[in-house]
Amino acid sequence: MPAPPFDTVLVANRGEIACRIIRTLRALGIRSAAVYTEPDAGARHVREADLALSLGPAPGGYLEIEAVVEACRRAGAQAVHPGYGFLSENAAFGQALAAAGIVFIGPDAQALEVMGDKIRARHQVAAHGVPVVPGAGEPGMTDEELMAVAGTVGYPLLVKPSAGGGGKGMVAVATPRELPEALAAARRTARGAFGDDTLLLERLISSPRHLEVQVLADRHGTTLHLGERECSLQRRHQKVVEEAPSPLLESLPDGSLIRDRLGAAAVAAARSVGYVGAGTVEFLVSADAPGEFFFMEMNTRLQVEHPVTEETVWLGDEPLDLVAWQVRIAAGEPLEVPQSDVEQVGHAVEARVYAEDPSNGFLPSPGIAYGVREPFGEGVRVDSLLEETTPVPEHYDPMLAKIVAWGEDRETALRRLDEALAQTVVLGVHTNLEHLRFLVTDADVRAGRLDTGLIERRGTQPGRWVTEEQLAAIAARYLEAEDAGGQPPGYLHDGGGNGTGGHGGSWDLRDGWRLGTPRPRLLTLETRDGSRDVAVLGTPGAAGTDYVLEIDGTVHRVAPAEAYDSDTATVNGRRFPLSIGLRQDAWLPATAGGRGTPGAEPPPGYGEAWVSAEGWSAKVHRPTRRELLERRLADPGKAGGGAPAGPGPEVRSPMPGTVVAVPVSNGDRVEAGQLLVAVEAMKMEHRLTAAVAGTVTVLAAVGDPVRRDQLLAVVHPPAELPQEGG
Template structure:
């Protein structure tokens, strides 16, 4: 067994791999970029080596830098985690040439399975069913269009290299094809350095089921059951579970044997995942999608139901040991469900959902007790736009699927993550969906549910707690001598009303909150409807049915913790806030960043359908600028593409007009809400 292993990754996966290394008595080495110099994975290691600046291409994706770090620290093996270099054939070959064990399959297997076109050809020869589509490499745009014309719409464009849903595009009509090919090639090139595409028939209402395989160098290949990964957005999984509610033991055995054959067809060793698309109404009909030649994000659910440590098995196989288990030893017990926590803002346009990366400083991270949490953050972590926006994974186990789902929802409810927008509230809404609870899943479920899964309204008790916090912070520390000095607005007869206009997250309007008194006992009045985007009534309506203001009470029970009583109900809230920034307040897994309204700048003041600035909806990098100063544009025309955390967002013209004040430059880094250009609308005279 190895004495020292370098982990060529970051975040939660690096921390998780180091946990197993520590349990096995193996010394761990971390690598880090300038952006990660103080990251948790750096401190979790026995030794850490800087390998470059923040850009992944100059650090985590630099083969020379990683190999040099391994040599300098005496590492005998490199564990690549997932993402970055984990499926890079050149990296696996470089490890082999340097005499360093690569904790993964041989470079030949990565090469065979890393190219999705060759992978389909290889497994098809082994008798594994594949989705109809293109079967050649190096297809031009015209070649792809010809294949689409042959197999018919709808189709799915996929990068031949890489995975994780990056660069995938659904195309439902001929008019969408050209832009979809261009966008898929661009994102594939940026993510994987290879813009080769393939196209497949889009299987409608599919379920995404994958089989975990393990193979050693002594000829043993076993599968560890399946994971259901059908709950996805942007072709990326957010809820995964093991086993699937769909498969029978016979179907599991059939898919497991096919997965093992796929692994044998390329001489595979180590941990790998064979992904299948399964028809919702015909689980006996399944098609090979791809093989991920690495550990998966969702591997913990397999560990929970099998009792096996997959990282330990990887290390033993890489060290030349035979697998300690046979197929008969693999027994799935109970049920496990995992939720991925992302730095993410969910917006709604009609019934359509848009998921945009967010960022900021983690002001409070308190993971839930009683469940497994794999995290790469801590309080104080700065989440930027350089890397993937996944922050943590919450994994719950139960004797039954229902119990596992209940425990996961309770864990998300008890999760405190303040300082940036996350998807925790969205995950809870998804877990509460009737079809999800019944196990009636497919990859389009989230898109169909749309706005029903998103709640941007801020509850009245949260606004009341913020008002109480404001009063609490203004109260004098010592005894009050002069009643006119009391900041609560005391006057002869009664306290005066203090009016606050609160921005509650992305709204052009503000919520008006009126309070009078002191935190230990105050009256509160809110607008008739409280929530983001609400235009407050001139005189706020009472929150009580009889027309009198509600009587509230706010108490600080611990640093960063409030108890607030309103409507006869006492709740507990986590609170945090940076100097000059919003107050972050959270309860039941949701969190809101609320600030006093300031004069709106032009970027926020532009209304839909009117001219004005076109702003970046997220911190990121400008990858494409389609227009020039003075160009005439029409409403909906593509103007700029911004990429952040491996996701592209296309900005379009809000109205017909002329491009002015063009600030966007390809390759430039931009902040959230940065004005990239202005569309000067067509005047009535011009029209």
């Protein structure tokens, strides 16, 4: 067995990609060093590495070149793998490593500089015969200059940051009127994400397909293309589902010829900058004229979607491991594989699992992930940061995992992916699992009729509501937990809203059911569609007896042994899949036994139940006595508080983040739909607009950190004027 090319490699990244790189380093016999910031101190990649070094308390530590280089010195690392994002395409980082005598596992500085600037990259590849999208833009151009040349590009067009990648900062513009605000938003994002707010404009191709070609090049003159990936299923220019090979090319009589032309163009683009290592050349292909394709950009790093290429490509007689080849090439090893020995076998599809809430505009959902169950089975691969009680910080990208399925053909791969998504359980945060199943079973997706606008056209499938049977199972879980561990004071209440104050008295039914109790014990549970009261008519007193619960006049019997099983619940004699997790372990309330702190309020998240079944998940909240009292005082006609009110004059932050723009001032007259505040969270900018017309009062400034639901602005509608003669 050959000696490892390096003794120690530092992984300058976090999350699932850091875990994936560490896995290959271990297989190669290389010592791995992880880095982390304070929010990631307990993260999976920190525990899986052989050594972990802190970058300090700042969430942005992964971007601090000097801190990462110093971590390399402390770890004794001879090389750095940057993963993707953060410093992976930063030429200054590569130069700093070279100055310190540390190998950067990636391309040389020239390739990083040229391909990291979309304007320079367009000029570079065009000079080598690679077709580019019509566009305009040069470094230093102002918004006014870009608006002046926009007409030569033509509408609709796309505003793109010249630096960076991953779709961040891209804004589609349909008319000249939309352009000024789009330029301002794109510059903000580009400046914050990449430190460079240079912009360019490109023609927006109608019915576009997004195809990309994986390339691999050594330092000895060999550059290979490893087939294409289809990445057309995107939301806000961010890829969601990717696959290899492209169903478009597979469906065409001359698809193999187009594939060869794409591969040749990708190799030409890579060679134009003397590229070394693994990289991806991205193209736009018109669905109406698939023989025409245009260069978009080159990603000078490993791509998020690289597993679908690894699952379908063999180099000679070896399965492909792109990370292993990145390490070997960085150490000077030759590829020694001709293009003719690159073989593509079968089909693979990848779905990105995000901590986000599709029912609330796909807003990121930070928190603590628990109750995690990842899929397994033939042809299934999972690259993940998840484990039990995984923190999902608000500071970073919300991607949790990538689920990949391989099959002999596309139909098999899609079926296996859908089954794998159905097996996946993540409690504690909202995820897009249900939406992913909606996508991979869509008729057009199944037929391979894809384009980058398909997700936007489909919209969001309405999320399923918690059924009465599921609610009964959740209520039984609350009762089981309280009987086992002590009841929070006032957490249960009777029909009059009075707290029970602990076990005992006429409401303690653990010694057998008592049907027909005149004032039954009640639990109020809140779901997405409003509040529901659950009356406890009976609780188990002996083996084999059930919880007896009444919801809206219907009685349900829940088997206690199954009510909180990790996989199923049994209600009314019917067993069905349902994973239930209850947040009651983070706080110890005061009880008759003297435990806990008398009068203490439970922390945020206490008493929440999370449920999941076949890729569907939901949160159920059990309000405290204080919450119930406040709601009844605010609206005596609603016992449980009812559903939340619709949009109004108050503008609140949808999640924790930082204010990045406030384009209005106190006293300004604003219209409905006008931008008031922009908040950045989990690498996304959230635009908060006025729901009504009126005069605005602003309560936040650029740079302010904000909490979830914090009031940021108020729009005061104009007072109604008295009618003439009134």
